[in-house]
Amino acid sequence: MTTRGANKQSFWSMVAVAGGVAAMVPGGALSSHTTALRIPPCGDASRSSAFFSLPHTYWSIVTGSFRSSGIAPLSTTAPLIVPPDATSSVARPSPSATTVTPTRMPREGVTAISSVCSRLPVGRRYDSPSRRRSPPALVIFGSGRRAQGTLPDHPERHELVPRRPRRGYGRGDREDHMKAIVFDRVGGPEVLALVDVPKPEVRAGGVLIKSRTIGVNFADTRFRQGQYAVPAKPPDTPGMEAAGVIEAVGAGVTNLRPGMRVAAFTSKAYAEYCLSPSFMVVPLPDSVSFNDGAAFLIQVLTAYHLLHTVDSTGPGRTVLVHSAAGGVGLAAVQLAKAAGARVFGTVSSDDKVALAKSSGADAIINYTRDKFADEVLRLTDGRGVDLILDAVGKPTFEEGLRCLAPFGHLALYGRSGGATDPLNVATLSPKSVKVSGFSLPTITRNFPDKTRESAERCFALLREGKLKLHIGKIFPLAEAAEAHRYLESRQSTGKLLLIP
Numbered sequence: 001m002t003t004r005g006a007n008k009q010s011f012w013s014m015v016a017v018a019g020g021v022a023a024m025v026p027g028g029a030l031s032s033h034t035t036a037l038r039i040p041p042c043g044d045a046s047r048s049s050a051f052f053s054l055p056h057t058y059w060s061i062v063t064g065s066f067r068s069s070g071i072a073p074l075s076t077t078a079p080l081i082v083p084p085d086a087t088s089s090v091a092r093p094s095p096s097a098t099t100v101t102p103t104r105m106p107r108e109g110v111t112a113i114s115s116v117c118s119r120l121p122v123g124r125r126y127d128s129p130s131r132r133r134s135p136p137a138l139v140i141f142g143s144g145r146r147a148q149g150t151l152p153d154h155p156e157r158h159e160l161v162p163r164r165p166r167r168g169y170g171r172g173d174r175e176d177h178m179k180a181i182v183f184d185r186v187g188g189p190e191v192l193a194l195v196d197v198p199k200p201e202v203r204a205g206g207v208l209i210k211s212r213t214i215g216v217n218f219a220d221t222r223f224r225q226g227q228y229a230v231p232a233k234p235p236d237t238p239g240m241e242a243a244g245v246i247e248a249v250g251a252g253v254t255n256l257r258p259g260m261r262v263a264a265f266t267s268k269a270y271a272e273y274c275l276s277p278s279f280m281v282v283p284l285p286d287s288v289s290f291n292d293g294a295a296f297l298i299q300v301l302t303a304y305h306l307l308h309t310v311d312s313t314g315p316g317r318t319v320l321v322h323s324a325a326g327g328v329g330l331a332a333v334q335l336a337k338a339a340g341a342r343v344f345g346t347v348s349s350d351d352k353v354a355l356a357k358s359s360g361a362d363a364i365i366n367y368t369r370d371k372f373a374d375e376v377l378r379l380t381d382g383r384g385v386d387l388i389l390d391a392v393g394k395p396t397f398e399e400g401l402r403c404l405a406p407f408g409h410l411a412l413y414g415r416s417g418g419a420t421d422p423l424n425v426a427t428l429s430p431k432s433v434k435v436s437g438f439s440l441p442t443i444t445r446n447f448p449d450k451t452r453e454s455a456e457r458c459f460a461l462l463r464e465g466k467l468k469l470h471i472g473k474i475f476p477l478a479e480a481a482e483a484h485r486y487l488e489s490r491q492s493t494g495k496l497l498l499i500p
Contacts, residue, residue, distance in 0.1 A: 239269025243293030
């Protein structure tokens with residue numbers, strides 16, 4: 001058999017044969033100094049081998065039998081190899097040599113080697129592309145990458161299990177991929193990047209949602225920094241809420257169907273698609289837009305449960321809402337007023353006073369300029385307030401305790417200004433006050449009926465005009481980093497949204 005290979009741009013790479021069968025394999029160009037090869041006919045039982053060397057090309061092996069009358073059919077699963085001493089067996093071409101028709105190998109490549117000749121070196125790890133004179137690395141055809149693995153020392157069974165390809169980000173634009181925001185390390189907003197990732201597959205008991213609008217929360221910035229209660233595992237994607245259309249439902253889901261407009265508590269929400277357990281999905285009324293749906297879910301329900309689950313708010317009660325111009329704050333002021341309470345709010349700048357006042361607050365205090373505790377005590381004739389909703393933390397915590405009424409309650413649900421100092425519980429006794437913490441997932445994950453009930457009540461307030469959602473700013477998904485910078489600047493008001 002003769003084959004010529006002198007053109008570096010050749011599409012075919014020559015392959016030598018263990019056991020006497022040769023083939024041409026796509027995937028590499030022949031070296032300019034490759035020598036022609038002759039393989040003489042062999043007997044039926046022959047296990048003699050002829051090999052050649054193709055430096056800097058893909059190495060391959062084909063096993064089979066060579067009969068005097070011709071060549072046995074090539075199996076599509078036949079394993080391929082060329083041993084390291086290939087150059088020693090190169091022969092000159094001869095007119096009497098048997099000619100082999102080129103055969104295209106399957107693109108999936110080779111995953112196993114079995115029953116190869118006993119000359120094959122075993123027990124070595126073929127994983128270094130730089131070893132030009134060492135036993136050849138095997139390749140996975142069509143991938144352009146070298147497989148890695150170890151050949152065991154058993155002479156009768158040589159198997160190579162290639163290393164599983166790494167899950168990568170930034171690859172592909174096929175239908176099974178989507179755009180998502182990913183951070184490969186914790187840090188500032190600059191770690192957020194828009195890349196291609198695999199599209200998630202729906203699971204039993206869950207739904208796959210094509211997101212139309214994604215909510216941005218301060219907790220997302222803590223997650224990005226590696227400081228959230230649920231630690232990030234880079235590469236990871238932030239986001240906890242989205243509104244969109246159900247694309248698929250998993251086995252066992254009976255109350256939801258594809259095509260429904262919904263808002264959902266989820267994870268990895270900064271993407272074109274997201275997954276959510278069915279019990280954490282809330283159908284959207286026709287009167288509620290996707291933007292309002294994404295703005296509604298976490299912030300409105302957080303405010304509702306702080307007022308009506310963590311505490312009991314109604315006529316005759318006084319409530320102090322910190323960050324009253326933020327998403328939760330604006331909702332809390334409106335919900336507390338709808339319940340009949342007297343409401344005070346604090347803001348971090350004079351620019352936010354008018355917005356907070358427009359939500360119905362009885363008084364607004366700039367806590368960066370005035371001691372809000374003194375102002376609250378003045379407004380209540382020294383009694384103090386019954387409930388404080390605090391998402392700021394360290395800058396407001398101690399003063400908040402000072403302006404609580406007897407049997408008052410401070411509910412801490414965030415720490416945008418930093419963690420509070422350790423609390424000496426003995427300081428709570430003189431006025432019999434209490435401090436508690438709150439996280440909305442406690443409700444959504446453990447009390448799905450309460451979640452749906454509270455959502456329906458708040459949707460009713462929206463229809464009645466007693467609750468209005470303020471969208472502060474909308475960003476494209478690709479500008480998630482800018483959205484985080486804006487949120488952390490303390491300049492934002494209302495709800496920030498991302499549009500995929």
